[in-house]
Amino acid sequence: MAKSLTAYEGIADPSVIRELRTLGGKLKGIRVVHVNSTREGGGVAEILTWMVPLMCDLGMDAIWEVIEGTGEFFSVTKSFHNGLQGFPVNITRRDLDTHLAVNEANLARLRPILEDAEIVVIHDPQPAPLLGLCPERKGKWVWRAHIDISHPYLPVWKALRPLVTDYDASIFSMSQFAQPLPHPQFLIAPSIDPLSDKNIDLSQAEINAVRADFGLDPDRPVLVQISRFDRFKDPLGVIEAYRMVRKVLPVQLVLAGGGATDDPEGKAVLDEVMEAVAGDPDIHVLLLPPDAHRTINALQRLADIVIQKSVKEGFGLTVTEGLWKGKPVIGGDVGGIRRQVFNYHTGFLVNTPEGAAHRIRFLLHHRGMIDEIGGKAKEFVRENFLLTRHLREYLTLFHWLLNGEGEPRLYL
Numbered sequence: 001m002a003k004s005l006t007a008y009e010g011i012a013d014p015s016v017i018r019e020l021r022t023l024g025g026k027l028k029g030i031r032v033v034h035v036n037s038t039r040e041g042g043g044v045a046e047i048l049t050w051m052v053p054l055m056c057d058l059g060m061d062a063i064w065e066v067i068e069g070t071g072e073f074f075s076v077t078k079s080f081h082n083g084l085q086g087f088p089v090n091i092t093r094r095d096l097d098t099h100l101a102v103n104e105a106n107l108a109r110l111r112p113i114l115e116d117a118e119i120v121v122i123h124d125p126q127p128a129p130l131l132g133l134c135p136e137r138k139g140k141w142v143w144r145a146h147i148d149i150s151h152p153y154l155p156v157w158k159a160l161r162p163l164v165t166d167y168d169a170s171i172f173s174m175s176q177f178a179q180p181l182p183h184p185q186f187l188i189a190p191s192i193d194p195l196s197d198k199n200i201d202l203s204q205a206e207i208n209a210v211r212a213d214f215g216l217d218p219d220r221p222v223l224v225q226i227s228r229f230d231r232f233k234d235p236l237g238v239i240e241a242y243r244m245v246r247k248v249l250p251v252q253l254v255l256a257g258g259g260a261t262d263d264p265e266g267k268a269v270l271d272e273v274m275e276a277v278a279g280d281p282d283i284h285v286l287l288l289p290p291d292a293h294r295t296i297n298a299l300q301r302l303a304d305i306v307i308q309k310s311v312k313e314g315f316g317l318t319v320t321e322g323l324w325k326g327k328p329v330i331g332g333d334v335g336g337i338r339r340q341v342f343n344y345h346t347g348f349l350v351n352t353p354e355g356a357a358h359r360i361r362f363l364l365h366h367r368g369m370i371d372e373i374g375g376k377a378k379e380f381v382r383e384n385f386l387l388t389r390h391l392r393e394y395l396t397l398f399h400w401l402l403n404g405e406g407e408p409r410l411y412l
Contacts, residue, residue: 003057005388021058024395027058027398028060030060034052035120035121036126037067038066043314044124048064067126077126086153114130115134119139122144128143140401140402141167146314147314149177170183171397177314189315189385191388194324194387199297202297202301210295221304223238224306227318241356270285270287304363304364306319308329315335315339319331329346333350337349346377346380
């Protein structure tokens with residue numbers, strides 16, 4: 001991860017870097033605090049890993065804090081997460097009390113930092129109660145929702161909505177994800193860091209070494225899905241699609257991912273995946289450690305096709321990563337994947353295992369299209385989903401919140 005904007009001068013347009021330095025100069029010295037629920041695992045942690053240092057490079061006093069919770073707390077907030085994405089879950093009074101109690105327990109450590117900050121960004125539902133616990137706050141508070149809450153399970157949204165209504169603003173990845181709230185709402189799509197270990201260029205020797213480490217045959221096509229072991233990522237549907245393809249083409253499948261401290265369901269889903277694999281030597285299920293970024297990078301680069309067959313998705317940074325590697329992506333026709341995957345241009349959208357299998361067979365029978373689509377895919381990310389654009393939109397929002405000048409173009 002680069003800690004200075006200077007490192008991106010050869011990737012982003014020079015005018016973009018100049019604009020960021022100008023915006024940063026207007027915010028120099030302000031304290032910005034980001035709060036989420038995990039320092040590793042998942043897209044939010046990856047974004048904050050680069051965002052906070054680059055905000056500091058621009059002269060802001062940026063801090064990243066993580067709330068600490070119990071196993072019960074993370075089970076509850078995982079239920080919140082599922083419910084907000086429309087899955088029926090049972091939320092009890094005890095669950096709500098646990099949610100609040102853990103935030104109260106973190107407050108002794110966080111209160112001085114939060115109440116003194118000019119900008120506080122609270123990421124997702126886990127730390128959402130902190131606003132109501134800081135009545136002496138002096139700055140502007142923003143709730144950043146990284147998931148699709150457009151059609152939530154209503155009892156869950158009814159319980160959580162009061163926690164976020166009093167924020168000064170909220171951020172969503174897409175307009176379709178939002179819920180009506182009594183404050184300004186803004187659209188900021190996520191992005192990737194092209195200089196992180198997960199996205200930086202790798203030598204062919206390193207890619208080949210990863211291929212050999214996991215016993216992948218260099219003479220047969222490789223399908224790769226990188227994601228947490230989560231039912232919404234539909235790993236079982238990916239296995240089903242692979243088996244349909246295997247009837248006509250000799251392919252290999254890699255399902256690689258890890259867990260996150262705020263996702264206690266991961267082990268149960270992994271067990272279901274291993275049961276479905278049933279000893280097939282051409283399905284490689286890899287439970288990777290949180291720091292396996294270069295391994296993930298290599299797996300995406302050695303893939304013939306990247307898959308992200310989610311049935312629910314926030315934005316889907318694994319899609320962005322696959323496109324950046326110059327690979328066509330076959331993705332679920334949901335959420336932020338729709339903003340990234342366009343049929344015949346950057347990949348294909350699908351709704352079923354049968355649809356995924358059909359598109360995989362089509363690409364493998366038309367090898368020239370893999371390179372053609374892959375080239376378009378990388379340029380699409382360069383133009384739309386690199387961190388320079390993402391950072392500019394955050395700085396624009398901060399400037400508006402603090403100064404109230406005009407109306408940012410990212411207004412919902």
